[in-house]
Amino acid sequence: MRSSPRAEPRGKGEGKSRRGLPLLFWRSSRRREEWVAALGFLAIGLVLIGFFVIWPSIRTLWFSLFDAEGFAGVRNFARLFGDREIVDLVRFLRREPPWGALLHNLVWIVIHLPFTVGLGLILAVVFSKIRSWWVGIARGAIYLGIVTPLIVGGVIIRFLFDKHAGMAPQILGALGAPVPWSAGWTAYPETALLALVIGSIWLWTGFSMVLHSAGLSTIDRELYEAAQIDGASELAQFRYITLPLLRPVTLVVAAMTFLWELKIFDIVYVATMGGPGGASNVLALEMYFSAFRELDPYRASAIATLITLFSLPVGYWFARRRLRR
Amino acid sequence: MRSWWRVLGVVLGVSVLFVGAWAEKLVVIGPWSGAEADPFVAVLDAFKAKTGIDYEYRTMRAEDLSKVLPAQFGAGMAPGDVIFMWGWWIAKFADHMADLSDVIADVPFAYVSPLVVDGRTVGVPYVVFVKPGFWYRKSFFAEHGLKPPTSWPDFISLLKRIKAIPGIEDAAASGDGVGWPLSDTTEHFILAYGGVNTFLGLIDGTIKWESPEVRAVFENYLIPYLDYASEPIEWTSALDLWWEGKYGIYFMGNWITGMVDDPSDLGVFALPGAKAVTGGPDIFFVPKYSKNLEAAKKLAAFLMSKEGQELRAAGGGKLVVRADVSPTAYPPAERALMKALEGFTLVSDMDDTIGGEWQAAFWDQLKLLWVKPGALDDVLRVLDEKFPKG
Structure with missing residues (x-):
């Protein structure tokens, strides 16, 4: 027997109509309303992102395919990889920098990434174990790097490694280190990149430390208590409890750090x-030099696209991870 | 409801006042700050007192302006009404500049000429800086029995003697900004030992950096000098250190006279054999997008008037460009400098004339050469590679 729609029970029964078409319509209507509401909330954000992120990105990509003579396809990119200022592999294997901007970025990543992620993790764990008045001060001092504007950070690095005012050359000079270690690090090709990387480790470790500290606070204390009862050492607790449970946080820190370095x-x-x-x-x-010194928007756009391409895998992984959650 | 009307009234009143004040306020952008800016600000104050037109002075280096202005021009805007910028850059963006021909019609220029593109005066030289050579403290030289050199061996001997003085770190201080103090020093060496023709040939690209005559200047003169020069130090810090006696001599432009405690203690000498020194103008333009175009032109006219130029001359640190300004308008240090420059030819600063990417490369390569003289081959090669094509 088929009951009339009027005879259908209301409430819970509404979603169980045997007539498919009205249900679909009802559902799609509701969905439409939800979509409209969502779009209403998102509209301003989407317009802003569209204007200030998507459109410039498309234009940049478009520009990168041209040069002063017209459509160039991927010629700009081919030129970049043949340019000593971008990659100088021959010199990289034999002499001190310059090795090209891309290799300098890679060197930066190779040194900076493990140091900031590792140091942040270690500091977070150590500070979580110590109950003392100075821990807050030390945390604040380390975190200061991340709230310092990078322009100011650059000035600090310059002075930190200055021959006269800098701590590093003064200490190394007192220990008998030769030039350039006892001179202005930023003035010498052997030490300039290293000075920047070391300075940036200080500037970014605070970020890693704070995120790991937040991650640590979510780990159940009972796990450590159980491990202690079983006789696990501090190191074993770190290896088998802290490290695996902090893995998601560490991966996020590593991804963000990688993008920052690029x-x-x-x-x-x-x-x-x-x-x-x-x-x-x-x-x-x-x-920047290409855009504002050479006044060559095409080469500048090609470099910008290259940076985006390098960051895409990490960005994709990051986005997928968030969607999965 | 009445309170809403009150709030609206106050907001409207403040807006009218703000807009009124803003409309008449000229924004002047120049590269000087601190003590170096004081003489220019004094001229701006005199303009304000005379015309009642208010101004705001903002410090921005040409390097920083170069990344702001193209985008602003593209949008038909400008961050200021009177802006100081590189000459090569003004010529490149001449379409965006107001024509100042009528403003400077009666100005008798000395040393330099206004920047004219397609019959329009787009840039006006306001003051001239000169890089006369190595500065020293008279008291320091007197204390240690030193004298300005008269020959190249004499110069090297002077450097050796300074280096041997206890407490001295290096005989000569090397300033570093983004690299320009090193380029000034290098240009002085090229002028002294390569000659004016080689210098001009390098500017117009007819002589290569890797050519034997240029290489000889580097190998025989500049690199031996570097044995006695410090590594590049931020130029104002280098100035302080040199003044305190850590270094004996310091190559710098004549603006140094406005930056030391006692300008009367300053002495200067050019490299022995030099017949010419470099210099250049500080050039301003008025963007055609200025919201106060007429007021900006009034300021331009005042800056270039005899009254405005005499006022600037009195502040020291720069030479003004009007030929009818008497030497008596300058402080004693500038008068002495003008006397010292008698007989020298003034040629345009090389890196400012060529500009663009090459200028940045020149600065950067010299920073490398200063600490790695062995990199000379690489440095000269890069300078040729980066030279503007065509």
Whole structure:
């Protein structure tokens, strides 16, 4: 027997109509309302992102396919990889920098990434174990790096490694280290990039430490208590409880750090301007030189696209991870 | 309801006042700050007192302006009404500049000429800086029995003697900004030992950096000098250190006279054999997008008037460009400098004339050369590679 729609029970029964079409319509109507509401909330954000992120990105990509003579296809990219200022593999294997902006970015990642992620993790764990008045001060001092504007950070790095005012050359000089270790690090090609990387470790470790501290606070204490009862050492607790449970946080920190390193600009601009002789140049600074010194928007766009391409895998992984959650 | 009307009234009143004040306020952008800016600000104050037109002075280096202005021009805007910028850059963006021909019609220029593109005066030289050579403290030289050199061996001997003085770190201080103090020093060496023709040939690209005559200047003169020069130090810090006696001599432009405690203690000498020194103008333009175009032109006219130029001359640190300004308008240090420059030819600063990417490369490569003289081959090669094509 088929009951009339009027005879259908209301409430819970509404979603169980045997007539498919009205149900679909009802559902799609409701969905439409939800979509309209969602779009209403998102509209301003989407318009802003569209204007200030999507449109410039498309234009940049478009520009990168042209040069002063017209459509160039991927010629700009081919030129970049043949340019000593971007990659100088021959010199990389034999002599001190400059090795090209791309290789400098890679060196930056290879040194900076493990140090900031590892140091942040270790500091977070150590500070979580110690109950003392100075822990808050130490945490604040380390976190200061992340709230310091990078332009100021660049100036600090410049002075930190200055021959006269800098702590590092003074200490190393007192220990009998030769030039350039006892001189102005930012003035010498052997030490300029290293000075920037070391300075940036200080600037970014606070970020890693704070995120790991937040992650630590979510780990159930009972796990540690159980491990202690079983006789696990501190190191074993760290290896088998802390590290695996902090893995999601560590991955996020590593991803964010990687993206930060790829687009590094401010501190290089202020501290060394990419010098001496291009020994501390990075991709973002090379992009700036192309755009505002050479007045070549095509090469600058190609470099910008290259930076985006390098960051895409990490960005994709990050987005997928968030969607999965 | 009445309170809403009151709030609206107050908001409207404040807006009218703000807009009124803003409309008449000229924004002047120049590269100087601190003590270096004081003489220019004094001229701006005199303009304000005379015309009642208010101004706001903002410090921005040409390097920083170069990344702000193209986008602003593209949008038909400008961050200021009177802006100081590189000459090569003004010529490149001449379409965006107001024509100032009528403003400077009666100005008798000395040293330099206004920047004219397609019959329009787009840039006006306001003051001239000169890089006369190595500065020293008379008291320091007197204390240690030193004298300005008269020959190249004499110069090297002077450097050796300074270096041997206890407490001295290096005989000569090397300033570093983004690299320009090193380029000034290098240009002085090229002028002194390569000659004016080589210098001009390098500017117009007819002589290569890797050519034997240029290489000889580097190998025989500049690199031996670097044995006695410090590594590049931020130029104002280098100035303080040199003044305190950590270094004996310091190559710098004549603006140094406005930056030391006692300008009367300053002495200067050019490299022995030099017949010319470099210099250049500080050039301003008025963007055609200025919201106060007429007021901006009034300020431009005042800056270039005899009254405005004499006022600037009195502040020291720069030479003004009007030929009818008497030497007596300058402080004693500038008068002495003008006397010291008698017989020298003034040629345009090389890196400012060529500009663009090459200028940045020149600065950067010299920073490398200063600490790695062995990199000379690489440095000269890059300078040729980066030279503007065509």
